[in-house]
Amino acid sequence: MSEAQSLVEMTFELNGAPVAATVEPQTPLIDLLRERFGLTGTKRSCDVQVCGACTVLLDGAPVSSCTVPAFEARGREVLTVEGFAAGEDASPLIEAFVNNAAFQCGFCTPGMLLAAKSLLDADPAPSEETIKDYMRGNVCRCTGYKKIVEAVHEAAEASR
Amino acid sequence: MTTREFKTVGTQVRRLDADEKLSGRAQFTGDLEVPGMAFCKLVTSPLPHARITRLDASRARALPGVYAVLTAAELVNMETHYGSDKKDRPVVAIDKVRFQGEPVAAVAAVDLATAEAAVELVEVEYEELPTVTGIDEALDPAGEPVHESNVCHEYSIGWGDVDAAFRECDHVFEDTFEFPMVYHYAMEPHTCIASYEPDRIRLWTSAQHPFLVQAEIARLFGRQLDQVQVVVPFVGGGYGSKSYTKIEPLVTALSREAGRPVRLALSVDEAMRTVRRHAARGTIRTGVMNDGTIVARDCVGYVDTGGYTDNGVRVTERFGDRMPGPYAMPNLRVKTYGLFTNSTPAGSYRSIGGPQAIWVCESQIDMIAHALGMDPFEFRVKNLVREGEEVRRGRRPIEGDLEYALRRVADEFGWDGWTPEPTPPGVKRGIGFACGVTNSGASPTSTSLVRFHADGSATVYIGSAEMGQGSRSVMAQIAAEELRIPYEKVRVVASDTSAVPWDRSTGSSRSTTLMGLAVHDAAIDIRQQLLDLAAEHFEAFPEEIEAEDGRASFKGESVAFAALVRNLFGGSGGELMGRGYVTPKHPSGKLRQDPVFWEVSIGAAEVEVDTATGEVRLLRYYSISDPGKAINPKQVEGQDEGAAMQAIGHTLFEEMLYEDGQLLNPNLVDYRVPVFTDLPDEFETVLIESGNGPGPYGAKGVGEGGIVCVAPAVANAVFNATGVRISTLPLTPERVWRALHEAGQASG
Numbered sequence: 009m010s011e012a013q014s015l016v017e018m019t020f021e022l023n024g025a026p027v028a029a030t031v032e033p034q035t036p037l038i039d040l041l042r043e044r045f046g047l048t049g050t051k052r053s054c055d056v057q058v059c060g061a062c063t064v065l066l067d068g069a070p071v072s073s074c075t076v077p078a079f080e081a082r083g084r085e086v087l088t089v090e091g092f093a094a095g096e097d098a099s100p101l102i103e104a105f106v107n108n109a110a111f112q113c114g115f116c117t118p119g120m121l122l123a124a125k126s127l128l129d130a131d132p133a134p135s136e137e138t139i140k141d142y143m144r145g146n147v148c149r150c151t152g153y154k155k156i157v158e159a160v161h162e163a164a165e166a167s168r
Numbered sequence: 169m170t171t172r173e174f175k176t177v178g179t180q181v182r183r184l185d186a187d188e189k190l191s192g193r194a195q196f197t198g199d200l201e202v203p204g205m206a207f208c209k210l211v212t213s214p215l216p217h218a219r220i221t222r223l224d225a226s227r228a229r230a231l232p233g234v235y236a237v238l239t240a241a242e243l244v245n246m247e248t249h250y251g252s253d254k255k256d257r258p259v260v261a262i263d264k265v266r267f268q269g270e271p272v273a274a275v276a277a278v279d280l281a282t283a284e285a286a287v288e289l290v291e292v293e294y295e296e297l298p299t300v301t302g303i304d305e306a307l308d309p310a311g312e313p314v315h316e317s318n319v320c321h322e323y324s325i326g327w328g329d330v331d332a333a334f335r336e337c338d339h340v341f342e343d344t345f346e347f348p349m350v351y352h353y354a355m356e357p358h359t360c361i362a363s364y365e366p367d368r369i370r371l372w373t374s375a376q377h378p379f380l381v382q383a384e385i386a387r388l389f390g391r392q393l394d395q396v397q398v399v400v401p402f403v404g405g406g407y408g409s410k411s412y413t414k415i416e417p418l419v420t421a422l423s424r425e426a427g428r429p430v431r432l433a434l435s436v437d438e439a440m441r442t443v444r445r446h447a448a449r450g451t452i453r454t455g456v457m458n459d460g461t462i463v464a465r466d467c468v469g470y471v472d473t474g475g476y477t478d479n480g481v482r483v484t485e486r487f488g489d490r491m492p493g494p495y496a497m498p499n500l501r502v503k504t505y506g507l508f509t510n511s512t513p514a515g516s517y518r519s520i521g522g523p524q525a526i527w528v529c530e531s532q533i534d535m536i537a538h539a540l541g542m543d544p545f546e547f548r549v550k551n552l553v554r555e556g557e558e559v560r561r562g563r564r565p566i567e568g569d570l571e572y573a574l575r576r577v578a579d580e581f582g583w584d585g586w587t588p589e590p591t592p593p594g595v596k597r598g599i600g601f602a603c604g605v606t607n608s609g610a611s612p613t614s615t616s617l618v619r620f621h622a623d624g625s626a627t628v629y630i631g632s633a634e635m636g637q638g639s640r641s642v643m644a645q646i647a648a649e650e651l652r653i654p655y656e657k658v659r660v661v662a663s664d665t666s667a668v669p670w671d672r673s674t675g676s677s678r679s680t681t682l683m684g685l686a687v688h689d690a691a692i693d694i695r696q697q698l699l700d701l702a703a704e705h706f707e708a709f710p711e712e713i714e715a716e717d718g719r720a721s722f723k724g725e726s727v728a729f730a731a732l733v734r735n736l737f738g739g740s741g742g743e744l745m746g747r748g749y750v751t752p753k754h755p756s757g758k759l760r761q762d763p764v765f766w767e768v769s770i771g772a773a774e775v776e777v778d779t780a781t782g783e784v785r786l787l788r789y790y791s792i793s794d795p796g797k798a799i800n801p802k803q804v805e806g807q808d809e810g811a812a813m814q815a816i817g818h819t820l821f822e823e824m825l826y827e828d829g830q831l832l833n834p835n836l837v838d839y840r841v842p843v844f845t846d847l848p849d850e851f852e853t854v855l856i857e858s859g860n861g862p863g864p865y866g867a868k869g870v871g872e873g874g875i876v877c878v879a880p881a882v883a884n885a886v887f888n889a890t891g892v893r894i895s896t897l898p899l900t901p902e903r904v905w906r907a908l909h910e911a912g913q914a915s916g
Binding site for chain 2 (some may be wrong): 028047054055088090093094102105106107108109110113115117139140141143144146147149150151154157
């Protein structure tokens with residue numbers, strides 16, 4: 009750890025605001041978000057890009073921040089759950105999650121919301137099959153998934 | 169008195185944690201920062217069974233940025249071992265390691281990178297011992313002992329004369345079934361921050377049983393209970409994995425060495441070496457008459473509890489209690505054993521011993537029905553215990569009508585007259601059924617405190633950990649109902665041992681029933697005080713006062729509760745306190761018998777089997793949930809669906825694989841858990857409210873029942889589709905294909 013590192017200086021847009029950071033090349037995006045910017049809504053779980061708890065949106069597309077290097081965000085837009093929830097278009101999805109009991113422990117929920125948002129951005133009226141396929145990279149161990157599928161459906165209808 | 173209609177009980181209120189959890193603000197243990205906090209990494213054993221011959225941490229201690237290294241040598245001036253029933257787990261390994269991944273040392277450093285570097289500098293030498301893997305090796309008398317013996321615990325129940333009944337009955341069936349080791353995968357791996365200070369110990373930890381952790385830490389470090397504070401923030405999934413005490417003693421001991429707070433956040437790999445579900449084998453002999461009447465059962469079971477006891481004692485017992493099934497049984501003999509092996513210690517996992525027991529029971533019930541030429545559903549119904557009868561001699565009789573529950577599920581599923589839809593060649597469909605009852609509720613001991621504030625709002629204090637089940641909202645609903653105030657006026661403070669009164673634990677489906685009763689009683693305590701104050705105010709008798717919507721009224725006049733409180737204290741402030749004690753002697757008289765309640769589990773499955781590949785697809789699954797009274801119906805469904813989905817994992821693919829004591833799949837790539845696309849096309853919970861539980865409003869627990877019946881229902885459906893019986897889980901394509909192949913049923 010003491011070896012000289014080539015640090016990466018970068019600017020990017022974080023939850024709609026321009027920010028600057030200096031990172032080591034091997035720093036994953038999740039560490040930058042949680043430790044440097046205090047955005048602890050992004051959760052660490054499997055560390056191998058399977059569970060989706062660390063999902064954030066990079067230029068609107070979901071990525072696993074546990075395995076994406078922080079420098080990949082250079083010059084791009086990063087949206088975390090904190091930025092999403094503060095946004096004006098978040099309410100249909102959030103209310104649908106409440107109405108459908110689509111969260112329990114809440115550990116997968118930030119990633120789940122962002123995955124659902126990016127799905128609905130791409131396909132405002134997804135079929136049940138589309139929802140399942142699109143979101144299969146986000147694991148929930150509490151709900152059994154059915155209520156999340158229902159919530160995404162309801163949010164799609166509410167946004168129409 | 170006229171019956172009052174519920175205002176919040178039975179409605180879907182907005183969860184109290186909704187805004188935090190849907191905004192990223194909800195704090196889990198790993199999100200907390202404690203000033204001066206050091207970071208911990210573990211030095212773990214690469215070997216499953218070995219003597220530690222040398223351990224030298226001096227190079228690690230010399231690394232700049234390292235505060236302390238904890239080894240067995242530092243476990244002085246404290247108790248060295250802990251555990252819920254048997255205190256056989258050392259805080260770090262002493263002299264010997266008993267499973268791969270067991271911590272032998274722990275480093276505290278200024279940051280994680282330094283801690284990781286220091287771990288590499290801890291020198292450990294081992295003398296390898298023969299490895300004990302699985303139940304057969306544990307039973308081998310010539311095998312290496314993991315502890316003094318490889319038998320952790322023995323348990324037996326029984327009555328009648330089983331041998332005589334077997335001699336006299338028409339048929340005796342004997343079959344053996346195997347259940348795999350599985351991992352909870354609570355998405356938040358175990359995390360703990362400990363701060364060992366001269367006058368107190370503080371912990372923030374992902375624990376389901378904060379007061380049991382408090383007692384264990386106090387005992388280990390020779391402190392009074394009031395000197396140990398355990399705070400449990402939001403827990404990122406429990407399912408039993410965070411029951412009792414796990415990493416807290418190690419982190420506390422390391423904090424003592426480091427002289428500062430220390431945080432340990434496990435990885436999934438490390439969590440899989442912290443706790444798992446018991447693998448099990450059950451052999452069951454059942455004596456039946458030609459008309460389908462069961463006259464005797466003889467059950468012998470083994471559970472693999474791994475390197476240490478953890479919750480192995482209770483799991484051994486519950487496996488035995490639950491294996492005979494929900495059937496009238498004139499003669500019964502059950503003997504179960506918990507065995508030590510060189511693998512991750514096994515502890516609680518949602519319905520301890522339940523899925524294993526019902527897998528054995530209900531697979532064989534199906535086989536017997538087939539052998540007798542009876543419909544497996546009607547064979548079950550014929551032998552069920554009836555309402556009010558004892559399921560197990562000397563224990564609480566079954567509450568609720570099991571036959572009604574079974575028929576409800578069968579009707580909604582469409583069991584009678586089911587015919588398979590046409591399928592392509594080589595693809596077969598079938599249906600299967602299973603049922604079980606599990607003795608739940610742990611021990612009936614909880615307390616609660618409610619504070620009623622001078623503005624008419626209230627704060628409820630509970631020990632229950634919030635791990636997804638929604639306990640805070642349910643407690644607020646109960647309090648609001650009994651205080652006669654709106655739900656929105658109630659807040660809940662939970663799971664901080666310095667703030668909330670004692671509770672035994674969060675598990676065994678117990679919180680709504682037992683903590684709910686404590687909150688209910690505490691709220692009624694306050695309501696009675698309010699009625700007394702109102703009686704004084706109106707110069708009436710308390711019985712004449714009506715209380716509703718935050719006001720007390722008498723003969724057309726009313727006064728706000730808030731005003732009554734303020735008047736009592738003669739000013740603008742003040743508050744009332746209410747208490748609820750739940751003990752086996754609770755005045756309701758409903759908690760005297762063990763268990764606290766019987767949790768009902770029923771499953772009906774339709775599967776499709778591809779006989780060319782062995783792939784089993786679960787097309788439809790119907791489960792039941794009987795919460796007695798559904799205080800929050802959607803949360804009840806959510807508990808049941810979540811439990812059933814976890815069971816789909818252990819039914820179709822989940823299994824921790826060991827070879828020579830080495831865990832082969834310690835990550836989520838190789839250990840697959842259910843994902844969205846595993847959701848069956850129909851996935852339904854049939855909600856019935858039998859109203860006869862010992863909790864408030866007749867409530868009883870749910871949350872475990874859904875995990876119990878999936879495996880046998882699916883295996884029974886595979887049999888129905890193919891005529892092939894598979895007695896070992898999980899039903900992987902390879903296992904199913906091999907079984908089909910052996911039976912000459914594989915195609916392609």
